[in-house]
Amino acid sequence: MQGKVAVVTGGAGGIGAAICRQFAEAGARVLFTWRSHEAAAQRLLEALPGSGHQARRLAVEDTAGLTAWAADVGRDAGRCDVLVNCAGITRFVPHADLDALDDALIDDIFRTNWRGAFAAVRAFRPLLAASGDGLVVNISSIAGVTGMGSNVAYCASKAALDSMTKSLARALAPEIRVLSVSPGLVDTDFVKGLDQKWRDEQALRTPLRRLARPDEIAAAVVSVATVLRYSNGCIIPVDGGRPLT
Numbered sequence: 001m002q003g004k005v006a007v008v009t010g011g012a013g014g015i016g017a018a019i020c021r022q023f024a025e026a027g028a029r030v031l032f033t034w035r036s037h038e039a040a041a042q043r044l045l046e047a048l049p050g051s052g053h054q055a056r057r058l059a060v061e062d063t064a065g066l067t068a069w070a071a072d073v074g075r076d077a078g079r080c081d082v083l084v085n086c087a088g089i090t091r092f093v094p095h096a097d098l099d100a101l102d103d104a105l106i107d108d109i110f111r112t113n114w115r116g117a118f119a120a121v122r123a124f125r126p127l128l129a130a131s132g133d134g135l136v137v138n139i140s141s142i143a144g145v146t147g148m149g150s151n152v153a154y155c156a157s158k159a160a161l162d163s164m165t166k167s168l169a170r171a172l173a174p175e176i177r178v179l180s181v182s183p184g185l186v187d188t189d190f191v192k193g194l195d196q197k198w199r200d201e202q203a204l205r206t207p208l209r210r211l212a213r214p215d216e217i218a219a220a221v222v223s224v225a226t227v228l229r230y231s232n233g234c235i236i237p238v239d240g241g242r243p244l245t
């Protein structure tokens, strides 16, 4: 990844920070966004090996902000080779409790998990296409395939993200590859807020009998950029075999 530039939305989160670290360790310049955790973003920025990394406060529902960020990346870094859409939200709502999944939460989930990712691709497309080796990695979830997850809208948003991966892999080829990396449960703040009993059950039902570590998801993302170079438009599971049981 020497000489390359990777941009990561939600970079200060559990999985995002691991992705930023591994791209920086591989030699890339890393530009990432944070939304509410400034101290975590600053700590990450200072810990990244190499130079030229940047952290920027940005919410992915801010389409104009994404466009401005892409313009700044083009001016400051001169290129963008990889975009990782990692920003995402959820809240635990039992699937049978339809009333608890209100319109505001549904809209928030789709605005962040789908529209935010699409808007980021739209903003960075010119730079990615100019790279000669452009890559988009959408951080999806096995919830999109299994329909099991923190709530019905979250599962649907990740299924929609996987669908976007396929559509854009076709539409943006051959200049830009687009893939999903699809984790099972990962030990981050994202699941700490979820129902503990449900979380423990998910770990027990996973053939590997544990949650994933963020670095295991990051390794898959970096592999897509560095090793799996003929893969495109597919959903790469990193889930300990959870859908098997």
Ligand SMILES: NC(=O)c1ccc[n+]([C@@H]2O[C@H](COP(=O)([O-])OP(=O)(O)OC[C@H]3O[C@@H](n4cnc5c(N)ncnc54)[C@H](OP(=O)(O)O)[C@@H]3O)[C@@H](O)[C@H]2O)c1
Binding pocket: 009, 010, 011, 012, 013, 014, 015, 016, 033, 034, 035, 036, 037, 058, 059, 060, 061, 085, 086, 087, 088, 089, 112, 116, 139, 140, 141, 142, 182, 183, 184, 185, 186, 187, 188, 189, 190, 191
């Ligand atoms: N953990 C899991 O079990 C799991 C499983 C499958 C898929 N995933 C996916 O992995 C991704 C990362 O999750 P994680 O586990 O690392 O959780 P996390 O630590 O909560 O990270 C989520 C990140 O997304 C950012 N974010 C949320 N809404 C945003 C918005 N509107 N604009 C910009 N950034 C926003 C958060 O920023 P702030 O915290 O600063 O607001 C945070 O940095 C998500 O897309 C999630 O759906 C997670």
